[in-house]
Amino acid sequence: MKTSNKLLCLVLSALLTGACSGKNQLAALWHDYQSRLEHVLQRQATPQDTIAFPHLPKPRELSLEFARSEIDLLDFLRMRRCALRDTVAQRNSILGRHGDAAARLIFELRFISQAPACEKILIEDGQTALAGQLKIAAQAKQKQLPARIFAASVIGPEFRAFWQMPIDLSAYPLYGKDPSLNALARWQRWQTQWLEQPHSMAGWSSLKWQQFSAELLNTLGEIRLGAGGSMLAAQRENIVGLTAASSIINQRIHGRPLCLKPQATPAATHFRGALSTVFIAQLQKQSSAINQHQFDVMKNIQPIEKDLLAAMSTNMLAIPKAYTAWQKQRDELLRRATKAQRHHVSLAGALLSQCGLQAGG
Known part of the structure; x- marks a missing residue:
């Protein structure tokens, strides 16, 4: 009886885990990558501050008078x-x-x-x-x-829906299928x-x-019907994952070296394997699709906003401060994602160079 109860718990646990990873495959990949780094490098990720999702301000904060x-x-x-x-x-x-x-x-x-x-x-x-x-x-x-x-x-309902935070990221990235572009x-x-x-x-x-x-x-x-909100949510997920993973690598760079001389050790080989099989082969592939979607979205959104705000300013029309504040918050999130990506790649390369290795080499 005890054995069957234990088996039932294992099955339920597997089902729940599968459901969660299905809803947010990106988070599941980051969790897997982080776990591998912690195991191989024998360090724990540093606790990170919560990153707020940039919700478009409420309509009453964006009201205009005519x-x-x-x-x-x-x-x-x-x-x-x-x-x-x-x-x-x-x-x-x-x-x-x-x-x-x-x-x-x-x-x-x-x-x-x-x-x-x-x-x-x-x-x-x-x-x-x-x-x-x-x-x-x-x-x-x-x-x-x-x-x-x-x-x-x-600030209309359609653009608000476009930027809305998704329930999950199970259908994201879209790989070029965003109907709003x-x-x-x-x-x-x-x-x-x-x-x-x-x-x-x-x-x-x-x-x-x-x-x-x-x-x-x-x-x-x-x-x-567009996925601007999914893009923001995915980049927020990337920042969280990259920052946590970078904190693990950074501890080995500035602490006990992974290799005392430029020669591969079993730990270094396993580290390179985690980079190749999870970060490069899976996370980088998804990040590439997310970054392409971001580029496709922002190349249209930015001139729409820039020209509108300039015309409103020229005609001395009031621009809701809540919108420009949200705009800055959104753009800062996207900048942080790019910066975190580059920083993590740089750290991984620095740690591999201690052991005379290169990613994928």
Whole structure:
């Protein structure tokens, strides 16, 4: 009876261990690597400080204020021959008033694009006062456009989902299969056009605007499915693992040498084996995929943020301090991952050189 109970416990333990490693294979690999180093080098990893995951600030910390338009329901009734009339009517409908940031951005783009043509029509119809009022409203909307883009994108629900901390890393790295990458590149191209040529969509038909609206919302939906949060979580896991492993190696470099002369010992050979079979063959392979994903993500995210924040600053629009603080925290995490990787490789090479060895040699 005791034997079967013991066997049952072993089976349950194996199942639980397998489940945990399945949810976070990266952590399991780091644990295996650390255990091997501790055994071979006869040192314990130094306790490390907890690394916080960079959660995007709550929506209330990122709220923006927008000036009210001077065009009201009575004014748009006088825009009989303007396509802008329908746009304003839709904006003032119940659905328009309660639309999200993406819907408001679409309206602002339509308004800015359609305003010049409507202004000419109003002047032709002798409504110069309304034309002047429309011009002022369009200029105000154009000035606020960077903040509208900011609200619909980087602090919107889709980007928030993109950066959300994952439940686990069982399906990560993605090895080039992130569905958001093309969408981010598309959004970045659009944003450049909106900021540099706000009137570029002038003359679009109502059908064209409907198609564009659907494409914009679909693009945000694709961004929502991205794995930015998984990338951050994986790099955080890498920092923890690398720092712990480096602390073990560092103790042998600055303490009792692994080899008294440049000649391989059994311990040195086992150390090189752990480097080759776990660190290089498995962890480095995963790190390479994670780093490639990071590069693919950030090459689009960084210009989106840089251009938006610059445009908001130029137009004297308030930039939420909570966002820039989070941005710095996120970027610092990524820098730490790169630095920890290089430091660990350097330490491993230094310890191997004590014994006249090279990694994989």
